[in-house]
Amino acid sequence: MPGNAKSRINDFVVKLANVNGTGSASANTLLMKAIFRMGIPVTGKNFFPSNIQGLPTWYEIRVSRKGYLARSGSVDIMVAMNQATYAQDLAEVSPGGTLIYDSTWPRESVIARPDIAVIGIPLARMCNERFAKTRVRILMKNMAYVGALAALIDIELKVIEKLVRETFASKQALIESNMDAIALGYDYAKKHFACPLPTRLKRLDKTAGHIMIDGNTAAALGCVYAGATVGAWYPITPSTSLMDAFRAFCEEFRKDPNTGERNFCVVQAEDELAAIGVVLGATWNGARAFTPTSGPGMSLMNEFLGFAYFAELPAVVFDVQRVGPSTGMPTRTQQGDILAAAHASHGDTRHVVLFPGDPRECFELSVAAFDLADRLQTPVLVLSDLDIGMNDWMCRELEWDPAYRPDRGKVLKPRTVARLPGRFNRYVDPDGDGIAPRTIPGGHPKGSYFVRGSGHNRFGEYTEDSDEYLEVVDRLRRKWTTAAKLVPDPVIRRTRKAGNWGIVSVGSCNPAVNEAIDRLAAKGIHLNYCRVRAFPFTRKVERFLDQHDYVFVVEQNRDAQLKSLLMLETSYPADRMHSILSYGGLPMDYRCVVEAIEEAYLAGVAA
Amino acid sequence: MSCDVLEVDFDARGAIASSGVVDETTIPCDDVVLAIGQENAFPWVERDIGIEFDNWNVPVVDPTTFESTRKGVFFGGDAAFGPKNIIWAVEHGHQAAISIHKYCQGANLSDRLPRGVNLTTAKMGIHEWSYSNDYDPAGRRIMPHVDLKKRFRKLNIEVELGFSAEDAATEVERCLNCDLQTVFSAGLCIECDACIDVCPVDCLTITPNGDQKTIEANLKTARLEPEQELYVSGPLKHTNRVMVKDENLCVHCGLCAERCPTGAWDMQKSTVVIPYAIDEAERDEQLCRETRKAG
Ligand SMILES: Cc1cc2nc3c(=O)[nH]c(=O)nc-3n(C[C@H](O)[C@H](O)[C@H](O)COP(=O)(O)OP(=O)(O)OC[C@H]3O[C@@H](n4cnc5c(N)ncnc54)[C@H](O)[C@@H]3O)c2cc1C
Numbered sequence: 002m003p004g005n006a007k008s009r010i011n012d013f014v015v016k017l018a019n020v021n022g023t024g025s026a027s028a029n030t031l032l033m034k035a036i037f038r039m040g041i042p043v044t045g046k047n048f049f050p051s052n053i054q055g056l057p058t059w060y061e062i063r064v065s066r067k068g069y070l071a072r073s074g075s076v077d078i079m080v081a082m083n084q085a086t087y088a089q090d091l092a093e094v095s096p097g098g099t100l101i102y103d104s105t106w107p108r109e110s111v112i113a114r115p116d117i118a119v120i121g122i123p124l125a126r127m128c129n130e131r132f133a134k135t136r137v138r139i140l141m142k143n144m145a146y147v148g149a150l151a152a153l154i155d156i157e158l159k160v161i162e163k164l165v166r167e168t169f170a171s172k173q174a175l176i177e178s179n180m181d182a183i184a185l186g187y188d189y190a191k192k193h194f195a196c197p198l199p200t201r202l203k204r205l206d207k208t209a210g211h212i213m214i215d216g217n218t219a220a221a222l223g224c225v226y227a228g229a230t231v232g233a234w235y236p237i238t239p240s241t242s243l244m245d246a247f248r249a250f251c252e253e254f255r256k257d258p259n260t261g262e263r264n265f266c267v268v269q270a271e272d273e274l275a276a277i278g279v280v281l282g283a284t285w286n287g288a289r290a291f292t293p294t295s296g297p298g299m300s301l302m303n304e305f306l307g308f309a310y311f312a313e314l315p316a317v318v319f320d321v322q323r324v325g326p327s328t329g330m331p332t333r334t335q336q337g338d339i340l341a342a343a344h345a346s347h348g349d350t351r352h353v354v355l356f357p358g359d360p361r362e363c364f365e366l367s368v369a370a371f372d373l374a375d376r377l378q379t380p381v382l383v384l385s386d387l388d389i390g391m392n393d394w395m396c397r398e399l400e401w402d403p404a405y406r407p408d409r410g411k412v413l414k415p416r417t418v419a420r421l422p423g424r425f426n427r428y429v430d431p432d433g434d435g436i437a438p439r440t441i442p443g444g445h446p447k448g449s450y451f452v453r454g455s456g457h458n459r460f461g462e463y464t465e466d467s468d469e470y471l472e473v474v475d476r477l478r479r480k481w482t483t484a485a486k487l488v489p490d491p492v493i494r495r496t497r498k499a500g501n502w503g504i505v506s507v508g509s510c511n512p513a514v515n516e517a518i519d520r521l522a523a524k525g526i527h528l529n530y531c532r533v534r535a536f537p538f539t540r541k542v543e544r545f546l547d548q549h550d551y552v553f554v555v556e557q558n559r560d561a562q563l564k565s566l567l568m569l570e571t572s573y574p575a576d577r578m579h580s581i582l583s584y585g586g587l588p589m590d591y592r593c594v595v596e597a598i599e600e601a602y603l604a605g606v607a608a
Numbered sequence: 609m610s611c612d613v614l615e616v617d618f619d620a621r622g623a624i625a626s627s628g629v630v631d632e633t634t635i636p637c638d639d640v641v642l643a644i645g646q647e648n649a650f651p652w653v654e655r656d657i658g659i660e661f662d663n664w665n666v667p668v669v670d671p672t673t674f675e676s677t678r679k680g681v682f683f684g685g686d687a688a689f690g691p692k693n694i695i696w697a698v699e700h701g702h703q704a705a706i707s708i709h710k711y712c713q714g715a716n717l718s719d720r721l722p723r724g725v726n727l728t729t730a731k732m733g734i735h736e737w738s739y740s741n742d743y744d745p746a747g748r749r750i751m752p753h754v755d756l757k758k759r760f761r762k763l764n765i766e767v768e769l770g771f772s773a774e775d776a777a778t779e780v781e782r783c784l785n786c787d788l789q790t791v792f793s794a795g796l797c798i799e800c801d802a803c804i805d806v807c808p809v810d811c812l813t814i815t816p817n818g819d820q821k822t823i824e825a826n827l828k829t830a831r832l833e834p835e836q837e838l839y840v841s842g843p844l845k846h847t848n849r850v851m852v853k854d855e856n857l858c859v860h861c862g863l864c865a866e867r868c869p870t871g872a873w874d875m876q877k878s879t880v881v882i883p884y885a886i887d888e889a890e891r892d893e894q895l896c897r898e899t900r901k902a903g
């Protein structure tokens with residue numbers, strides 16, 4: 002076999018090319034989890050079509066003993082299970098790599114490349130002979146390639162078996178057929194090929210203290226921990242699984258064990274505008290409420306977001322970003338909603354936006370979002386994206402401080418309202434932080450007031466008077482200054498050798514940027530790194546910028562939206578910011594960062 | 609080329625009794641290749657060793673065992689039943705080999721393994737098949753030949769020059785895959801009509817079950833070959849109707865199977881199983897092992 006001379010242990014990429022709707026996702030997740038349970042850092046990226054069945058789908062598993070989680074941009078082992086994409090999949094394999102395909106229809110003449118090894122395994126034939134039902138055959142073919150890979154790259158069978166048992170705990174028959182299918186692939190590979198391949202796994206202990214979790218599940222768990230009881234939504238990829246997870250957690254944790262009564266409420270509204278309307282009604286009434294959506298849903302919510310900003314109602318909105326504009330590519334990832342979120346709705350409106358960088362932060366920032374929304378009495382938008390939201394990431398175990406108490410902000414208790422000397426003034430700020438105490442309806446009659454999106458004065462009364470209007474909107478600007486002190490600081494990574502070049506980035510770019518920094522360091526280029534986690538930008542962001550002569554702003558959109566916000570909101574000169582943009586819809590790979598910075602470095606050195 | 613025109617009389621068994629030249633004719637040609645004169649003749653077989661010959665002076669041979677009337681003497685090829693072709697000669701060889709094996713084992717020559725057809729599904733995935741089912745309607749590739757003049761100058765030249773790689777690939781894609789049978793499983797059908805709708809020759813019909821006449825009256829396309837039996841499935845589970853297929857019309861395009869959401873129509877590769885001497889030998893060995901174990 003060509004190219005098999007060099008041994009690669011725990012550092013390679015397996016890509017699986019499948020047909021959507023054939024049940025390959027569970028086989029692929031099983032593979033990834035098995036590698037994780039062998040103590041080897043691993044990451045899995047799912048590239049799926051916006052389609053129920055029939056279109057091509059890929060799953061990319063990167064094994065990295067060093068714990069790198071970004072896409073590497075290359076493929077060492079391709080499992081080509083989709084005849085329709087053979088040519089593309091063949092072309093993608095790195096020289097010296099391996100391609101595995103279903104040789105039930107032998108295609109040596111089509112699938113051939115002198116610089117890679119091609120392994121044919123008659124998966125369909127074996128499954129057709131072994132299983133009677135069409136659907137089962139198709140499903141089991143996936144498990145058969147899991148078995149073949151187990152032999153070829155040395156995945157421990159007992160780990161796989163344990164996972165199969167856990168997955169199908171209640172269905173003994175399924176455990177048996179899945180294990181049968183795995184054995185078919187495993188035995189065939191053992192019998193016909195030199196197993197394992199030089200590119201293979203070896204047990205490590207680098208996953209202790211870590212879990213595999215996707216950002217939507219983690220965010221949903223954050224909602225539960227933060228005490229959210231109302232979720233309203235309109236389903237939209239890639240945010241749907243957030244509400245699915247929230248509902249599942251609530252069914253488990255928010256049901257009265259004695260009466261079975263649900264202490265939560267999930268409303269599927271007729272559209273996104275209605276969904277945020279439900280949320281605002283709930284938060285006005287004192288509940289913690291949220292809505293998960295994506296870009297198109299955000300567009301629809303704009304009107305109510307402006308209303309909530311001006312009427313000062315807390316709300317938490319998760320925007321799991323996908324590729325825009327318009328309907329865009331619903332199942333591809335991007336960070337294209339940064340500006341739209343920061344300035345959602347008309348007029349002088351600015352919103353607090355949080356940017357989690359991985360699922361663990363989805364959990365943490367989701368809790369923070371509810372506290373900030375209550376404290377600042379304003380919508381807080383959590384911007385994750387499809388990559389974080391729907392892919393399983395290896396992260397440190399989630400932690401929880403049992404001493405946590407929700408920060409409900411300035412809420413007047415009915416008793417306090419009753420004892421007020423004069424009338425209750427909804428929009429009067431007593432202490433200069435721009436935040437006026439609010440009441441919860443139904444507490445005390447004295448605390449009642451009108452909620453309105455039209456011009457109002459400090460008492461909440463309708464006004465068209467300039468001075469009264471100015472008083473309210475200028476206070477809102479003071480509140481913005483307060484927000485900048487309360488929102489999470491950036492995560493800053495400094496290197497001793499670094500000069501005056503820095504990187505500023507956001508969200509799911511993080512693994513690619515971190516890996517790029519290491520790889521650039523190996524080439525003698527050292528940079529500091531600031532990952533922004535919130536808008537408004539805190540002092541630390543501004544200080545990081547000031548400390549560097551030149552910064553690369555890495556983000557996943559065409560129009561350099563983070564850079565635009567930095568230009569708008571900081572005094573850092575625009576000509577010292579250089580954009581590195583990746584916006585094709587696939588999770589970012591580290592190479593684009595390395596290449597751009599190297600190029601700039603060489604140009605800089607030459608100049 | 610000038611030829612004599614003969615008048616011939618045949619005797620009772622069909623052999624030429626007498627002939628005489630009655631005319632002469634001339635056929636114009638560029639060249640003439642002489643290809644006459646072969647004869648099945650057995651002058652070297654003694655006629656007193658128990659091998660019987662028939663009217664045509666060819667040996668009397670059993671069509672199943674290929675044994676002559678003398679035990680242990682077998683005939684095959686043109687020598688067995690008169691001139692045929694190479695394919696038959698090969699087949700006769702196979703069959704005679706089985707007989708010879710059995711003869712050596714002292715077994716009954718007529719007790720032969722059955723022939724059969726194996727069907728294996730060609731389905732590899734929801735829309736994936738283990739053969740190229742995308743029929744290419746391109747015209748037939750014309751095989752390039754050596755120029756006629758060259759051929760006559762050098763008679764043992766290879767006439768066919770062979771296809772280019774591209775032509776060969778196109779020609780292969782024209783294959784209708786007639787070895788793939790369209791096989792129905794009544795139990796899986798949900799009567800969605802997708803196959804009925806997609807069949808390009810309208811050879812499928814779902815209809816209430818009944819006698820042959822009623823079924824025939826409901827066919828989407830009238831039959832062209834009334835002799836050929838229709839395929840009529842067992843009752844379909846939702847309505848008790850039946851799936852009917854006129855195999856004579858089916859072009860084995862596989863579209864019904866491609867579209868069927870449940871896999872009720874399946875394309876299955878058929879392999880004709882003809883036992884050879886080696887299969888008989890294996891069976892004997894197995895029998896032997898079993899007897900030994902039992903003994
Ligand atoms: C002009 C012509 C064109 C044909 N074209 C085709 C065609 O295109 N495709 C096709 O499939 N078929 C074709 N055939 C038929 C085909 O060639 C025969 O059916 C086939 O060759 C028969 O094979 P066989 O082994 O039975 O006999 P043969 O090939 O005739 O072999 C008999 C052998 O026995 C030898 N022999 C005879 N007597 C003795 C003896 N006393 N001792 C030892 N050896 C002896 C002979 O020399 C000969 O080698 C054609 C036949 C002819 C005459």
Ligand code: SF4
Binds near residue numbers: 807810811859
């Ligand atoms: S194989 Fe083609 S022609 Fe035959 S029944 Fe199916 S669709 Fe009709």
Ligand code: SF4
Binds near residue numbers: 873
């Ligand atoms: S397509 Fe399949 S399920 Fe539908 S009617 Fe035809 S055989 Fe039945």
